[in-house]
Every structure is written in C-alpha cells, then in structure tokens.
Amino acid sequence: MGYLPSKQRYANMKYNRCGRSGLKLPAVAFGLWHNFGDTTHFENSRAMIRRAFDLGITHFDLANNYGPPPGAAEENFGRILKQDLHRYRDELIISTKAGYLMWPGPYGDWGSKKYLVASLDQSLKRLGLDYVDIFYHHRPDPETPLEETMSTLDLLVRQGKALYVGLSNYDVESTKKALAILKELGTPCLIHQMSYSMFNRWAEDGLLSLLKEEGVGSIAYSPLAKGLLTNRYLNGIPADSRAASSSRFLNPQDITEEKIATVRRLNELASTRDQSLAQMAIAWLLREEQLTSVLIGASKVSQIEDCVGALENLDFTPAELQQIEAILQ
Numbered sequence: 001m002g003y004l005p006s007k008q009r010y011a012n013m014k015y016n017r018c019g020r021s022g023l024k025l026p027a028v029a030f031g032l033w034h035n036f037g038d039t040t041h042f043e044n045s046r047a048m049i050r051r052a053f054d055l056g057i058t059h060f061d062l063a064n065n066y067g068p069p070p071g072a073a074e075e076n077f078g079r080i081l082k083q084d085l086h087r088y089r090d091e092l093i094i095s096t097k098a099g100y101l102m103w104p105g106p107y108g109d110w111g112s113k114k115y116l117v118a119s120l121d122q123s124l125k126r127l128g129l130d131y132v133d134i135f136y137h138h139r140p141d142p143e144t145p146l147e148e149t150m151s152t153l154d155l156l157v158r159q160g161k162a163l164y165v166g167l168s169n170y171d172v173e174s175t176k177k178a179l180a181i182l183k184e185l186g187t188p189c190l191i192h193q194m195s196y197s198m199f200n201r202w203a204e205d206g207l208l209s210l211l212k213e214e215g216v217g218s219i220a221y222s223p224l225a226k227g228l229l230t231n232r233y234l235n236g237i238p239a240d241s242r243a244a245s246s247s248r249f250l251n252p253q254d255i256t257e258e259k260i261a262t263v264r265r266l267n268e269l270a271s272t273r274d275q276s277l278a279q280m281a282i283a284w285l286l287r288e289e290q291l292t293s294v295l296i297g298a299s300k301v302s303q304i305e306d307c308v309g310a311l312e313n314l315d316f317t318p319a320e321l322q323q324i325e326a327i328l329q
C-alpha cells in the first residue's frame with residue numbers, strides 16, 4: 001500500500017498570504033539543505049517529507065547545490081515525489097534556486113542568463129518536474145548587470161518553468177533595485193528569503209520594512225541558528241548533530257560556553273511558556289505576523305513535529321519580549 005497522506009493535514013497549519021500575491025504559504029516551511037544528500041539515509045529523508053506533508057507543510061525548499069554532492073537533494077526529493085507525492089503536486093509549493101557554484105567554468109555560478117537558464121533546466125530534470133513554484137536567485141552577483149539577472153527570472157516565468165520568482169540574500173539596496181526591475185518587467189517578486197533568527201537580526205534593519213511596503217513576502221531561513229537555538233547543544237555536541245558532522249556549516253568552535261549560557265536562559269524562558277526552545281524561537285520570528293514563513297531544517301521526524309507545535313502559542317506578553325531582549329543583549 002502506497003503512502004496516503006493524513007486527511008487532517010490542513011486542520012492545524014496556519015497559511016499566511018505571501019505579500020500582496022494570490023499565494024498562501026504555510027507558516028512553517030521545510031528546507032532540504034541538509035539530510036537529503038547521498039550520504040544520509042534515504043528512508044529517513046522520505047519519512048520527514050511524508051510527516052511534514054501530513055502536518056500541513058505544503059512548501060519544500062531546495063537549491064541546485066543542495067546535497068552532497070550538489071544536485072543530490074533535488075534528485076532524492078524527485079524520487080520521493082515520484083514514490084509518494086506525485087498525485088499531490090497541485091497541493092505543493094516547490095522552490096529551488098541558482099546563484100552559487102554548481103559546475104566548473106565561467107557559466108556555472110553567480111547570475112548570468114547563461115547560468116540561470118541552464119541551471120533551472122537541470123533542476124527540473126533532477127526533480128522530475130515540468131515547473132517549480134518559486135525560482136530564486138540565490139545571492140546577488142556584483143558583476144552581472146541586475147537587469148540581466150532579473151530579466152532571466154522574468155523569462156523563466158514566461159516560459160512556464162517557474163510560477164513565481166524570489167530573491168535570496170539580497171541586501172536592502174540591491175533588493176530595492178531588483179524589485180523595481182521585476183515590477184517593470186511585469187513579474188513582481190513574490191518573496192525574499194533571508195537568514196533571520198534571534199541570533200541574527202540584520203533583516204530588522206530596513207529589509208523587513210521594505211518588503212512590507214512593497215507587498216513582497218518574507219521567509220526566514222536558519223530560524224534555529226542551524227540548531228543552536230534548540231535544546232540540541234545544552235549538554236555538549238551530540239555525535240549525530242550538524243556541528244559534529246559538518247563543521248563547515250556549524251563550527252563547534254562557535255558553540256562557546258557564553259553562547260550556551262544564553263541558550264540556557266532562553267530555554268528556561270521557553271519552558272515557562274510550555275514550549276521547547278525551538279518552538280519559542282519560531283514563534284518569536286512569526287510574532288505580529290512580521291514574516292510570511294519560517295523555513296526550518298531537520299534531521300529527524302520528531303524535530304519537525306516539535307517545530308510545527310510552535311503554532312500552538314505564537315503570542316508573547318510585552319514582559320516576555322523584554323526578557324528575550326535582555327537575554328540577547
């Protein structure tokens with residue numbers, strides 16, 4: 001018997017309108033940056049996707065280079081789609097990106113038309129799809145004219161290979177310029193994907209207010225600071241954690257006593273709210289509907305369940321918000 005998704009899957013998830021578009025996105029989205037490559041256990045990856053969908057997570061986020069090796073996450077997700085979710089394609093928002101190094105030579109990186117067109121074609125093949133829902137430019141390219149990159153995003157939408165386009169890692173100034181070009185071309189930017197967590201608040205410095213003003217959605221990646229803003233590292237570095245397995249992305253040296261002392265205080269506050277720290281970190285990002293979605297990662301089904309549980313308490317008292325600020329000082 002194949003996979004049958006839960007009939008209750010839309011009962012508890014919250015869906016937020018993405019900027020001023022027609023699209024709603026789940027308040028918690030799931031990203032496949034880690035734990036979907038060829039070095040991880042395929043059945044665990046598959047179980048995470050199925051459970052996420054059962055919990056109402058309709059949005060899965062990829063990039064051309066997610067693996068390892070680069071491309072493997074798209075391939076593995078393509079397999080899971082084929083095995084379990086192909087009948088539910090119209091219930092899914094699948095995003096991918098290009099902008100980082102993908103293949104050797106001058107055409108496999110950054111933001112040229114040559115790279116973006118070829119990369120999305122490759123992604124669609126790996127995913128086994130005719131189109132993605134959102135195609136992002138993954139990072140600004142200081143050398144390619146912004147007009148070239150943006151008109152390529154517009155072209156890919158007109159070709160039917162992507163329904164919407166997004167920007168990732170663009171700062172306030174480059175976002176402003178890119179939004180204006182996309183608007184002029186008639187393919188307004190749907191969403192901006194930025195790093196944002198209690199430990200990384202650069203987006204509060206102008207970006208979020210710009211997006212709100214322009215009616216563009218916002219999705220925060222690494223909302224748990226790659227695992228730091230959870231109970232994961234309270235008692236050392238577990239052998240199965242990201243810090244133990246890929247120091248390139250979460251360096252054990254950065255998990256200092258001082259940082260853990262802060263995490264411990266946040267964890268205590270979370271427990272007074274009857275939440276895990278991961279749940280409080282997610283609820284804090286979603287406070288006052290300042291974001292469309294948070295984009296979590298996970299290595300286990302139980303982590304996804306815990307994160308989605310954040311939606312049961314998104315409210316903070318002014319005193320709790322003050323306490324969080326004091327702890328983060």
Ligand SMILES: NC(=O)c1ccc[n+]([C@@H]2O[C@H](COP(=O)([O-])OP(=O)(O)OC[C@H]3O[C@@H](n4cnc5c(N)ncnc54)[C@H](OP(=O)(O)O)[C@@H]3O)[C@@H](O)[C@H]2O)c1
Pocket residue numbers: 030031032033034061062138168169193194220221222223224225226227228230231232240241242243278279295296297298299300302303304306307
């Ligand atoms: N646009 C960009 O440039 C960019 C960059 C980075 C990420 N992203 C996107 O954002 C997604 C999420 O990034 P991220 O994985 O860094 O996000 P994250 O949610 O900050 O960190 C995820 C890690 O936190 C731990 N975790 C998650 N839930 C937990 C829970 N309830 N309790 C305890 N630990 C928990 C797990 O660590 P362990 O693995 O150690 O168990 C998990 O792998 C990516 O998959 C990708 O789609 C985009």
